[in-house]
Amino acid sequence: MAEATRDRVRAAIQELGFVRNESARRLRQGPRRSSDRRAGSPRPRAFGIVVEDLTNPYAADVARGAELTLNDAGHDALWLSSDHSAGKESRNLEMLVEHQAAGALVVPVGLDQAGIDRLRASSGMAVVLIDHAGPDVCSAQVDHVAGGDIAAGHLLALGHERLAFVTGGPAPRPVVERGEGAARTLAKAGGGELRTLTQRALSPTEGRAAAQRLLAMSPTPTGVFCANDLLAIGLINELLRLGVSVPGEIAVVGYDDIELAASSAVPLTTIRQPRLAVGEEAAELALAEWSEGDSHMHRQVILTPELVQREST
Template sequence: MSTTDTSVIHDIRDVARVAGVSIGTVSNVLNRPHMVADTTRERVEEVIARTGFVRNASARHLRQGRTRTIGLVVQDVMNPFFTEVARAAEDAATDSGYLLYLCNSAGSPEKEAAYLRALVEQQVSGVLLTPLQEIPAVMNTLRARGTPVVLVDRASEQPDQCSTAVDDVHGGDLAASHLLSIGRRRIAFISSTWSIRQCADRRAGVRRALRRARLSVRDHLRELVVPEMMTPAAGEQAVEDLLAEGLPDGIFCANDVLALGVLRGLLRHGVKVPQDVALIGYDDIEIAAASPVALSSVRQPTAAVSRRAGELLLEECDRPAEHRHQQLVFMPELVIRESTGGHG
């Protein structure tokens, strides 16, 4: 094959022959281009571009035992909060030359575990995980194999594991304190099961705010538990349940998706928001400000939480000897709009 013959380009050796360089030089162009002289690198890149050569990543991954990929397992890809998580994590990955596999557990512990096992089989370099409830056992299997796992939106209890989380107790306190500050004394907290850490923490925050105001939890708080997937339909059903026993004058929902369903149910029944019932959600997803009555919410710094988690994971993947584990906690903030009497 001559140096101008491009009829058969099967592997890196063919690229080397066509470009008239060594195999090692082609390898450097592909993996360490800064080590190759500009004219030589440009000649090799021209051959690669002209021939459409694609290197065999599978063989390289088998030799290295890892890939330039990471996995992200989220609880509910339909929830805009997790969409933002995925977007920020992907930004961190691509900035470091990694690809991201997005896996949706859809509220199923079995599906979550299956995805984690599949990521092991794909030899990903690391995993970002927003766990459903208890930490899945397969996560420890991953870590035992040397695959880093960083928890997102969940504090790790292990000092040798990174995590990024939000102080949800403070967030629940912010929401309840705001309702109390505008004179609401019959408060409903609508959430999913308390086995979900975020829900339990937000509940603890609500109770803390009531106790600080010297109000009885028993007399001033009603707690409704909806299915684990906090959907608009679950919010609408919660309104039916509340109407059956008498509406409160303030409602706090554990996420905005649930709150938007509650808002729709209240408006359908002719309940005025915020005049009759003040309503506040959690997450401050983009649509919260654009709802029929602009929704007050507790804003999580979602992009920062997710991007920092991605950066910590990639640091551990690329520089394990230098990496220092961190458990980072971010603070939420209150955003007041029309649904609690603000001006949106």
């Protein structure tokens, strides 16, 4: 191209505010082959980490665990939030394709196996699910049914027979599984049905609202299992404000063991998830799939939560 022509192109680009369309460029080049990945790249590659809500301390810890593992392997990490929206999740993934990301680690909202297959076919990206599983995809997840078992079993062992499960909607599958585990344990003990309070979100504000609803129940539950620590902390704060003793009148168990759990008004008994480890395992799976290409065998890694007992029970 002549220099005069280059100058005219540069001027047009500057005037129009043109941004290169990576998707179009990739269509001209064709998808990356497995051999290309194994041969290496002249620059570090980025992996996307797509979670539901980056303001949630649990999600941030998972993303951090993944990022540290990716950085150790010489790659960058892009943190993205779907905000519980399948549409925004899809846009996040499209952006990763446009920027030639090597892979995506996803807490899925709307992404299914067909979507995963399309991503692989169009871009060659490695795809790993976090806290979900699929028939033909790597995943790193926690046994949330076991977590619910542990929480309900702890309250039953302390003599609490009237139990409630406080959750938020629309509840993602891992949260549903926590309630299922608690209900199963209560049924095995012959304790009847687990009473469920569904709030609008998994937040401290909704935890405070749940406390009001809890006290209006007749008879009032004496043991409460909250779907996450944020709900539990809000619930405890409101109970204390209303003059209810925790754990004297109502014992509370949370889930996640975020940093705030140990320093809440009444230090919170909770089910600890190996948050950093979930992210680390997901990153290792993504790195393996990206480097191994077509020879990669998908694996599902399942981690076990544990009880951390504090003053709220």
